[in-house]
Amino acid sequence: MLANGKKLIDLDTLIKALYIGYEVDPKFEVNDWVVVNNHGDIWTSRIAKITHDEIAVYVDECPYVDNKQYYVFSKLRHATPEEIQREKERRWWAKFGRNINEYKKGDIISLGSITRSINYFFENGEFGLEGMDFSYKPYELALVCPVENRLDTQ
Structure with missing residues (x-):
């Protein structure tokens, strides 16, 4: 198959893709929100760095091991908007040493x-x-100021 004089895909590959199916490898970039599944431990994080050989990533936060751990792409998937929102909320509350909605x-x-x-x-x-x-x-x-940060009660 040609487009603008360049071969995009051969006919046999196209037919196999249509009848058998195909997978598209997801593309990951720094700051993408991902869900990591590491031997059954699952958490949401952001990509902090991609290795120089582009086969693995370091994430910005991991609840199970130190952040020096890297993960191959097969252990990642892009996070859904709901997972991203939930993780952002968890991180916001964690800044105060609390669980979500822990007043x-x-x-x-x-x-x-x-x-x-x-x-x-x-x-x-x-x-x-x-x-x-x-x-x-x-x-x-909605939390405006945690009791630990109040200046009028110290």
């Missing part, structure tokens, strides 16, 4: 246009806010 008494939160501190917790996992008579679920709130 503490004294945290400043926002609830729409309202900003308050968390005063107490209920046994069902909901929160009570300063000056408000209702309880709230973690997914209804």
